Amino acid sequence: MGSASSKIQYAWVYLDDNPVGAFQMPCTFPMIGASGLHNVKIYPGVTPVGTLSPAAIYPFYQFYSFNITMNQGAKYTFHPTSVYNTWVKFPYLENFNSGSEVPGVPPSGIVGYYGDGVAANATTTTMIVVGSPLAYQGNSGMVIVNAAHPYYIGITNPGDSLPNSSTPVYIELNYRCNTLFSVGVTEASNDPSQGDSANIASPTALVYPAPAWTKMYISLNTTLQQFSSANYLHTVYFSMQWQQGDPVNDTLLLDNIKILY
Numbered sequence: 001m002g003s004a005s006s007k008i009q010y011a012w013v014y015l016d017d018n019p020v021g022a023f024q025m026p027c028t029f030p031m032i033g034a035s036g037l038h039n040v041k042i043y044p045g046v047t048p049v050g051t052l053s054p055a056a057i058y059p060f061y062q063f064y065s066f067n068i069t070m071n072q073g074a075k076y077t078f079h080p081t082s083v084y085n086t087w088v089k090f091p092y093l094e095n096f097n098s099g100s101e102v103p104g105v106p107p108s109g110i111v112g113y114y115g116d117g118v119a120a121n122a123t124t125t126t127m128i129v130v131g132s133p134l135a136y137q138g139n140s141g142m143v144i145v146n147a148a149h150p151y152y153i154g155i156t157n158p159g160d161s162l163p164n165s166s167t168p169v170y171i172e173l174n175y176r177c178n179t180l181f182s183v184g185v186t187e188a189s190n191d192p193s194q195g196d197s198a199n200i201a202s203p204t205a206l207v208y209p210a211p212a213w214t215k216m217y218i219s220l221n222t223t224l225q226q227f228s229s230a231n232y233l234h235t236v237y238f239s240m241q242w243q244q245g246d247p248v249n250d251t252l253l254l255d256n257i258k259i260l261y
Contacts, residue, residue: 005137005174005256007215008082010045010055017041022055028075035071042080048170049205050219058217059168060088060260084260091160092236092259096129096139103131107141109257113153113186113237116198125149127254136174136213136255143240143252145179150242152252155186159233162261164224169261171220171236176213179250181240182206185220187227188235200237201226213255220259 013020015031016039023029031038043063048056064080094109101107106126115121130142143152162169162185171183182203204223207216224234236259242250 005172005215006061006082007046007217008044008058008061009047011080012043012045012057014041014043015039024055031070031076033070033072037067037069039065039067040078041065042078044080044082046217048217048219049207050222060084060170088260090258090260091162092156092158092257094141094156094257095137095255096135096141097137101129101139103129103139105129109157110141110154110238110254111157113155113198121153121200122151123153124151127152127154130253134253136176136253140253140255142254143238145240145242145250146248147242151239152241153237153239155235155237156257156259157235159186159188159235160259161232162220162224162234162259164221164227166221167261169220169224169259171218172216172256172258172260173218174213174215174255175207175253176210177207177240177250177252178209178211178247179240179242179252180206180208181238181252183218184237184239185223185227186235186237187232189232198235199227203239213253 011025012022013029041063043057044061045055046058061082062085096107107129110127112123112126127141127143129139131139145152183205184201184203186198186200188198201223205218
Protein backbone atom coordinates (compact mmCIF):
# COMPACT_ATOMS: atom_id res chain seq x y z
CA MET A 1 0.00 0.00 0.00
CA GLY A 2 1.47 3.35 -1.00
CA SER A 3 5.04 3.63 -2.29
CA ALA A 4 7.28 0.60 -1.92
CA SER A 5 9.94 1.16 0.73
CA SER A 6 11.30 -1.07 3.48
CA LYS A 7 14.24 -1.58 5.81
CA ILE A 8 14.10 -5.21 6.91
CA GLN A 9 17.25 -5.78 8.95
CA TYR A 10 16.45 -9.03 10.76
CA ALA A 11 15.03 -12.48 10.07
CA TRP A 12 13.33 -14.86 12.53
CA VAL A 13 13.74 -18.36 11.10
CA TYR A 14 11.67 -21.49 11.78
CA LEU A 15 12.30 -25.00 10.51
CA ASP A 16 9.19 -27.19 10.52
CA ASP A 17 7.66 -24.65 12.95
CA ASN A 18 10.58 -25.02 15.37
CA PRO A 19 12.60 -21.85 16.07
CA VAL A 20 16.09 -21.73 14.60
CA GLY A 21 16.90 -18.22 15.78
CA ALA A 22 16.88 -14.51 14.97
CA PHE A 23 19.57 -13.20 12.64
CA GLN A 24 20.77 -9.89 11.25
CA MET A 25 20.52 -9.87 7.48
CA PRO A 26 22.26 -10.85 5.29
CA CYS A 27 23.02 -13.94 7.29
CA THR A 28 23.98 -17.59 7.32
CA PHE A 29 22.13 -19.78 9.79
CA PRO A 30 22.26 -23.47 10.75
CA MET A 31 19.39 -25.73 9.71
CA ILE A 32 19.68 -28.87 11.82
CA GLY A 33 17.31 -31.49 10.55
CA ALA A 34 17.27 -34.87 8.89
CA SER A 35 17.82 -34.96 5.14
CA GLY A 36 14.54 -34.71 3.31
CA LEU A 37 11.62 -32.35 2.77
CA HIS A 38 11.29 -29.48 5.24
CA ASN A 39 9.22 -26.33 5.64
CA VAL A 40 11.07 -23.06 6.27
CA LYS A 41 9.39 -19.89 7.54
CA ILE A 42 11.19 -16.54 7.64
CA TYR A 43 9.60 -13.63 9.52
CA PRO A 44 10.86 -10.13 8.63
CA GLY A 45 12.12 -7.98 11.49
CA VAL A 46 12.88 -4.29 11.91
CA THR A 47 14.39 -1.90 14.44
CA PRO A 48 11.30 -0.33 16.06
CA VAL A 49 11.60 3.12 17.60
CA GLY A 50 9.35 3.78 20.60
CA THR A 51 9.70 0.32 22.14
CA LEU A 52 12.18 -1.30 24.51
CA SER A 53 13.21 -3.88 21.92
CA PRO A 54 16.23 -3.22 19.65
CA ALA A 55 14.74 -5.60 17.06
CA ALA A 56 11.34 -7.20 16.59
CA ILE A 57 9.24 -9.12 14.08
CA TYR A 58 7.27 -6.48 12.18
CA PRO A 59 3.62 -7.41 12.77
CA PHE A 60 2.35 -6.00 9.45
CA TYR A 61 4.59 -7.95 7.05
CA GLN A 62 3.73 -11.47 5.91
CA PHE A 63 6.19 -14.23 6.70
CA TYR A 64 7.90 -16.06 3.84
CA SER A 65 7.16 -19.80 3.75
CA PHE A 66 8.41 -22.52 1.41
CA ASN A 67 9.11 -26.25 1.29
CA ILE A 68 12.55 -27.49 0.29
CA THR A 69 14.34 -30.83 0.13
CA MET A 70 17.62 -30.46 2.03
CA ASN A 71 20.58 -32.68 2.75
CA GLN A 72 22.59 -32.39 5.95
CA GLY A 73 25.89 -30.56 5.42
CA ALA A 74 24.73 -28.77 2.26
CA LYS A 75 24.34 -25.00 1.93
CA TYR A 76 21.25 -23.37 0.41
CA THR A 77 20.57 -19.78 -0.59
CA PHE A 78 17.16 -18.18 0.02
CA HIS A 79 15.84 -14.86 -1.27
CA PRO A 80 12.77 -14.16 0.90
CA THR A 81 10.25 -11.48 -0.01
CA SER A 82 7.34 -10.02 1.90
CA VAL A 83 4.25 -7.84 1.49
CA TYR A 84 1.78 -6.32 3.95
CA ASN A 85 -0.81 -8.62 5.48
CA THR A 86 -4.23 -8.22 3.90
CA TRP A 87 -5.83 -7.18 7.22
CA VAL A 88 -3.59 -4.11 7.71
CA LYS A 89 -5.45 -0.77 7.88
CA PHE A 90 -3.88 2.41 6.50
CA PRO A 91 -5.82 5.37 7.93
CA TYR A 92 -3.17 7.77 6.62
CA LEU A 93 -0.89 7.72 3.55
CA GLU A 94 1.20 10.63 2.26
CA ASN A 95 3.71 10.33 -0.58
CA PHE A 96 3.34 13.93 -1.86
CA ASN A 97 2.38 12.73 -5.34
CA SER A 98 -1.35 13.40 -5.54
CA GLY A 99 -2.62 15.61 -8.34
CA SER A 100 -2.96 18.64 -6.05
CA GLU A 101 0.52 18.28 -4.53
CA VAL A 102 3.03 19.85 -6.90
CA PRO A 103 6.48 21.31 -6.19
CA GLY A 104 6.48 24.70 -4.58
CA VAL A 105 3.15 24.45 -2.73
CA PRO A 106 2.29 23.16 0.77
CA PRO A 107 1.07 19.55 0.87
CA SER A 108 -2.54 18.85 1.81
CA GLY A 109 -1.58 15.82 3.92
CA ILE A 110 0.62 17.71 6.43
CA VAL A 111 -0.57 21.10 7.67
CA GLY A 112 1.07 23.61 9.95
CA TYR A 113 0.03 23.61 13.61
CA TYR A 114 -0.78 27.11 14.79
CA GLY A 115 -0.89 26.53 18.50
CA ASP A 116 -4.65 26.64 19.14
CA GLY A 117 -4.33 30.39 19.54
CA VAL A 118 -1.11 30.26 21.60
CA ALA A 119 1.45 32.03 19.45
CA ALA A 120 4.42 30.52 21.32
CA ASN A 121 3.33 27.04 20.23
CA ALA A 122 2.72 27.89 16.58
CA THR A 123 4.86 26.96 13.61
CA THR A 124 6.83 29.82 12.08
CA THR A 125 7.29 28.19 8.70
CA THR A 126 5.54 25.84 6.27
CA MET A 127 6.34 22.53 4.61
CA ILE A 128 6.41 22.62 0.81
CA VAL A 129 6.46 19.91 -1.84
CA VAL A 130 9.75 19.46 -3.72
CA GLY A 131 10.71 17.32 -6.71
CA SER A 132 13.99 15.98 -8.10
CA PRO A 133 16.84 16.10 -7.17
CA LEU A 134 15.81 16.61 -3.53
CA ALA A 135 12.91 14.14 -3.48
CA TYR A 136 13.11 10.46 -2.57
CA GLN A 137 10.44 9.14 -4.95
CA GLY A 138 8.58 11.50 -7.25
CA ASN A 139 7.92 14.36 -4.83
CA SER A 140 8.76 14.76 -1.14
CA GLY A 141 7.92 17.23 1.62
CA MET A 142 10.59 19.70 2.75
CA VAL A 143 10.86 22.03 5.74
CA ILE A 144 13.57 24.64 6.36
CA VAL A 145 14.10 26.41 9.67
CA ASN A 146 16.55 29.25 10.19
CA ALA A 147 17.07 32.38 12.27
CA ALA A 148 14.12 34.13 10.62
CA HIS A 149 11.78 31.14 10.90
CA PRO A 150 13.14 29.08 13.80
CA TYR A 151 10.36 26.62 14.62
CA TYR A 152 8.31 24.10 12.66
CA ILE A 153 5.48 21.87 13.78
CA GLY A 154 3.19 20.18 11.28
CA ILE A 155 0.48 17.57 11.76
CA THR A 156 -0.96 14.83 9.57
CA ASN A 157 -4.24 15.72 7.90
CA PRO A 158 -6.90 14.48 8.32
CA GLY A 159 -6.85 13.08 11.83
CA ASP A 160 -8.14 9.63 12.70
CA SER A 161 -9.23 7.81 15.86
CA LEU A 162 -6.38 5.39 16.51
CA PRO A 163 -6.64 2.42 18.91
CA ASN A 164 -4.94 2.80 22.29
CA SER A 165 -5.28 -0.87 23.21
CA SER A 166 -2.75 -3.64 22.60
CA THR A 167 -3.32 -3.36 18.84
CA PRO A 168 0.06 -2.47 17.24
CA VAL A 169 0.00 1.04 15.76
CA TYR A 170 3.00 2.27 13.77
CA ILE A 171 4.08 5.12 11.58
CA GLU A 172 6.53 4.42 8.76
CA LEU A 173 8.46 7.15 6.98
CA ASN A 174 11.47 7.89 4.83
CA TYR A 175 13.52 10.90 5.86
CA ARG A 176 16.70 12.88 5.26
CA CYS A 177 17.80 15.72 7.52
CA ASN A 178 20.78 17.71 8.78
CA THR A 179 19.28 18.36 12.21
CA LEU A 180 17.34 16.73 15.03
CA PHE A 181 13.59 16.47 14.64
CA SER A 182 10.77 15.00 16.73
CA VAL A 183 7.84 12.75 15.93
CA GLY A 184 4.87 12.50 18.29
CA VAL A 185 1.08 12.32 18.58
CA THR A 186 -1.64 14.90 19.21
CA GLU A 187 -5.19 14.24 20.36
CA ALA A 188 -8.18 16.52 19.82
CA SER A 189 -11.80 15.96 20.75
CA ASN A 190 -14.19 14.87 17.99
CA ASP A 191 -17.07 16.10 20.17
CA PRO A 192 -17.96 19.78 19.51
CA SER A 193 -19.06 20.23 23.11
CA GLN A 194 -15.49 19.50 24.26
CA GLY A 195 -13.90 22.30 22.23
CA ASP A 196 -11.16 21.91 19.63
CA SER A 197 -7.90 22.32 21.55
CA ALA A 198 -5.24 19.69 20.92
CA ASN A 199 -3.33 17.70 23.53
CA ILE A 200 0.26 17.28 22.34
CA ALA A 201 2.11 14.35 23.88
CA SER A 202 5.83 14.32 24.54
CA PRO A 203 7.73 13.17 21.45
CA THR A 204 7.59 9.47 20.73
CA ALA A 205 10.87 9.66 18.81
CA LEU A 206 13.78 12.09 18.69
CA VAL A 207 15.38 11.48 15.32
CA TYR A 208 19.06 12.19 14.69
CA PRO A 209 20.44 13.69 11.48
CA ALA A 210 20.76 11.41 8.47
CA PRO A 211 22.71 12.70 5.44
CA ALA A 212 21.18 10.06 3.14
CA TRP A 213 17.56 8.92 2.82
CA THR A 214 16.69 6.25 5.37
CA LYS A 215 13.62 4.34 6.55
CA MET A 216 12.14 4.42 10.06
CA TYR A 217 9.48 2.37 11.87
CA ILE A 218 7.99 4.05 14.97
CA SER A 219 5.62 2.33 17.40
CA LEU A 220 2.95 4.76 18.65
CA ASN A 221 1.41 2.44 21.24
CA THR A 222 3.09 3.81 24.37
CA THR A 223 2.11 7.36 23.41
CA LEU A 224 -1.47 6.48 22.45
CA GLN A 225 -2.02 4.76 25.79
CA GLN A 226 -1.69 8.18 27.45
CA PHE A 227 -4.84 9.34 25.66
CA SER A 228 -8.57 8.71 25.77
CA SER A 229 -10.12 6.35 23.23
CA ALA A 230 -13.64 7.59 22.44
CA ASN A 231 -14.65 10.69 20.46
CA TYR A 232 -11.04 11.76 19.89
CA LEU A 233 -9.00 12.28 16.75
CA HIS A 234 -5.27 11.67 16.62
CA THR A 235 -2.65 13.17 14.37
CA VAL A 236 1.09 12.61 14.14
CA TYR A 237 3.26 15.70 14.41
CA PHE A 238 6.74 16.50 13.13
CA SER A 239 8.69 19.32 14.77
CA MET A 240 12.14 20.89 14.56
CA GLN A 241 13.83 23.91 16.16
CA TRP A 242 16.66 26.07 14.79
CA GLN A 243 19.33 26.76 17.40
CA GLN A 244 22.05 29.39 17.56
CA GLY A 245 25.16 27.84 16.03
CA ASP A 246 23.21 25.60 13.61
CA PRO A 247 23.83 25.83 9.87
CA VAL A 248 22.19 28.78 8.14
CA ASN A 249 19.34 26.46 7.16
CA ASP A 250 18.29 23.29 8.97
CA THR A 251 16.49 21.05 6.47
CA LEU A 252 14.12 18.10 6.87
CA LEU A 253 12.79 16.01 3.98
CA LEU A 254 9.99 13.43 4.45
CA ASP A 255 8.38 10.87 2.14
CA ASN A 256 6.27 7.69 2.15
CA ILE A 257 4.54 8.45 5.44
CA LYS A 258 2.12 5.74 6.54
CA ILE A 259 0.11 5.24 9.72
CA LEU A 260 -0.99 1.64 10.01
CA TYR A 261 -2.57 -0.79 12.46
